[in-house]
Amino acid sequence: MxxxxxxxxxxxxLARIAITDEEVAKIAPELDNILGWIEQLGEVDCTGVEPxxxxxxxxxxxxxxxxxxxxxxxxxxxxxxxxxxxxxxxPKVIE
Amino acid sequence: MTNLTDLGVRELRDGVxxxxxxASEVADAHIVAVSKAKQLNAFLVETPDHAIAAAKEAxxxxxxxxxxKPLAGVPIGMKDLFCTKGVQSAAASHILEGFxxxxxxxxxxxxxxAGAGMLGKLNMDQFAMGSSNETSYFGNVISxxxxxxGGNAPLAPGGSSGGSSASIAARLCPAATGTDTGGSIRQPxxxxxxxxxKPTYGRCSRWGIIAFASSLDQAGPMARDVRDCAIMLEAxxxxxxxxxxxxxxxxxxxxxxxxxxxxxxxxxxPKEYRVDGMPAEIEALWQQGIDWVKDAGAEVxxxxxxxxxxxxxxxxxxxxxxxxxxxARYDGVRYGLRDLPEGANLQEMYAATRAAGFGAEVKxxxxxxxxxxxxxxYDAYYTQAQKVRTLIAxxxxxxxxxxxxxxxxxxxxxxxxxxEKSADPIAMYxxxxxxxxxxxxxxxxxxxxxxxxxxxxxxxxxxxxxxxDEQGVLDACLAIEERAxxxxxPEAWW
Numbered sequence: 001m002x003x004x005x006x007x008x009x010x011x012x013x014l015a016r017i018a019i020t021d022e023e024v025a026k027i028a029p030e031l032d033n034i035l036g037w038i039e040q041l042g043e044v045d046c047t048g049v050e051p052x053x054x055x056x057x058x059x060x061x062x063x064x065x066x067x068x069x070x071x072x073x074x075x076x077x078x079x080x081x082x083x084x085x086x087x088x089x090x091p092k093v094i095e
Numbered sequence: 096m097t098n099l100t101d102l103g104v105r106e107l108r109d110g111v112x113x114x115x116x117x118a119s120e121v122a123d124a125h126i127v128a129v130s131k132a133k134q135l136n137a138f139l140v141e142t143p144d145h146a147i148a149a150a151k152e153a154x155x156x157x158x159x160x161x162x163x164k165p166l167a168g169v170p171i172g173m174k175d176l177f178c179t180k181g182v183q184s185a186a187a188s189h190i191l192e193g194f195x196x197x198x199x200x201x202x203x204x205x206x207x208x209a210g211a212g213m214l215g216k217l218n219m220d221q222f223a224m225g226s227s228n229e230t231s232y233f234g235n236v237i238s239x240x241x242x243x244x245g246g247n248a249p250l251a252p253g254g255s256s257g258g259s260s261a262s263i264a265a266r267l268c269p270a271a272t273g274t275d276t277g278g279s280i281r282q283p284x285x286x287x288x289x290x291x292x293k294p295t296y297g298r299c300s301r302w303g304i305i306a307f308a309s310s311l312d313q314a315g316p317m318a319r320d321v322r323d324c325a326i327m328l329e330a331x332x333x334x335x336x337x338x339x340x341x342x343x344x345x346x347x348x349x350x351x352x353x354x355x356x357x358x359x360x361x362x363x364x365p366k367e368y369r370v371d372g373m374p375a376e377i378e379a380l381w382q383q384g385i386d387w388v389k390d391a392g393a394e395v396x397x398x399x400x401x402x403x404x405x406x407x408x409x410x411x412x413x414x415x416x417x418x419x420x421x422x423a424r425y426d427g428v429r430y431g432l433r434d435l436p437e438g439a440n441l442q443e444m445y446a447a448t449r450a451a452g453f454g455a456e457v458k459x460x461x462x463x464x465x466x467x468x469x470x471x472x473y474d475a476y477y478t479q480a481q482k483v484r485t486l487i488a489x490x491x492x493x494x495x496x497x498x499x500x501x502x503x504x505x506x507x508x509x510x511x512x513x514x515e516k517s518a519d520p521i522a523m524y525x526x527x528x529x530x531x532x533x534x535x536x537x538x539x540x541x542x543x544x545x546x547x548x549x550x551x552x553x554x555x556x557x558x559x560x561x562x563x564d565e566q567g568v569l570d571a572c573l574a575i576e577e578r579a580x581x582x583x584x585p586e587a588w589w
Contacts (some may be wrong), residue, residue: 007466015449017458018443019446019450027458028464031466033520033521034520034521035463037408041405041408041409041412044482046482055296056295061339064521078195079195079431080428081433091444092442
């Protein structure tokens with residue numbers, strides 16, 4: 001299959017990355033080339049093979065359902081591009 | 096008097112303990128070296144105050160007759176992927192430019208607790224995506240090495256831990272942290288004639304390391320010899336409840352356990368690593384490595400890892416898929432860059448911020464990851480890649496039935512010139528052909544310098560071990576190091 005301009009625009013939109021038509025024209029053949037190279041994986045017979053979930057056997061630990069940290073509002077907001085009254089602020093989303 | 100910047104971790108630690116020199120003298124010498132090496136562009140932020148404070152603490156402890164900490168008196172470099180409290184941690188990206196974490200990564204905290212001081216934050220490929228350090232928003236790192244042809248073409252220090260490799264080779268710091276997702280410690284170590292180990296997945300906490308591909312990311316040390324790596328790795332490793340994939344195991348005494356005799360060890364040579372077009376000098380070095388480990392007492396056996404050729408394509412599905420998910424957090428709301436065009440709504444703000452904040456390679460990988468995870472393609476790409484990953488891990492398990500360790504070249508070439516491969520993403524990806532399979536299997540693997548090629552550039556050998564057998568890997572690398580007698584270093588032109 002090949003990656004066309006419409007596909008690039010769709011995945012860029014899914015990835016929330018603004019993209020110009022010039023960039024689409026440049027990226028489409030690049031992605032097509034990379035995905036074409038990746039497609040050789042299809043030739044591997046994986047019948048009966050489970051997909052990898054953990055490289056090193058490990059158990060999922062549980063901890064007590066208790067508050068261990070918090071009360072750091074100002075630290076949480078310290079790197080925000082815009083914060084007001086103890087909140088992150090964004091452009092208006094409700095008309 | 097000895098030049099303090101020529102000394103390694105062990106020599107500095109022991110010299111400060113013995114009082115041969117003070118930790119403050121050590122810190123000063125390195126701070127000066129860093130400040131004079133701007134041309135290499137290895138440091139993004141210099142933190143002399145941090146290094147001086149740690150040194151003063153070490154000197155005061157010694158004056159008071161206290162036992163010194165394991166890394167007291169040793170100043171190091173910190174890859175920019177590690178969050179360091181109050182010091183910019185940007186993963187060499189524009190989107191995190193100016194980000195000063197309110198917290199310290201577990202690994203960096205462990206190093207400070209062990210007495211080390213920080214000389215600064217090291218340049219790298221943006222979000223650790225790259226093999227040449229050409230994707231940094233803050234410019235390329237220039238390798239201190241030059242070809243012996245007199246041409247002075249600027250060379251790649253490898254990537255993604257290129258600031259780490261360059262600064263250690265240039266004697267700006269005796270050791271540094273690196274991170275390795277598909278070879279980002281080992282390949283730059285090989286390119287610059289230093290040592291670097293990626294431990295077993297889960298040995299070092301990932302907490303506070305800016306995430307690239309979480310099932311692969313693993314921190315590790317880089318230094319000029321095997322022993323120094325063992326010392327650093329001991330300080331960096333250990334269980335951390337804040338990382339759900341952290342291994343709940345005691346940290347072995349790797350330095351004390353070092354043993355260069357390989358008697359009774361079987362070392363496997365994977366036949367699939369003899370790739371087409373491998374330079375004769377790499378072949379010759381590999382053979383030399385085989386002779387060295389035999390000389391150290393090992394038995395050498397040929398093994399087969401039949402799915403090796405599928406490791407890179409599987410990696411270039413899994414790593415971008417995880418990256419596209421991990422990097423979704425950069426939205427211009429909570430930290431980092433915000434690009435809000437006039438009249439833009441929230442969705443447009445996200446898209447504009449990410450378009451302005453990510454570099455070309457990062458965007459490329461996010462788009463690949465988004466594509467392979469998108470509806471209709473998920474099974475054909477992502478599930479298939481995870482199945483192939485199972486087969487790759489199984490290849491290693493079968494190899495361990497006939498051998499204890501594997502010996503391979505680290506990279507398929509010596510360092511290339513900056514710009515030489517940046518136009519062709521796949522050519523760049525192929526650099527990691529020997530390092531990616533062990534990453535996919537989570538295994539410990541180390542690069543150690545083996546010699547120089549005809550152009551006078553370093554070449555590395557890689558040892559891969561069973562899960563949790565860092566000691567075996569370090570020992571085999573020590574045996575190679577002792578026989579290689581590698582003492583070449585770049586001439587200081589900067």
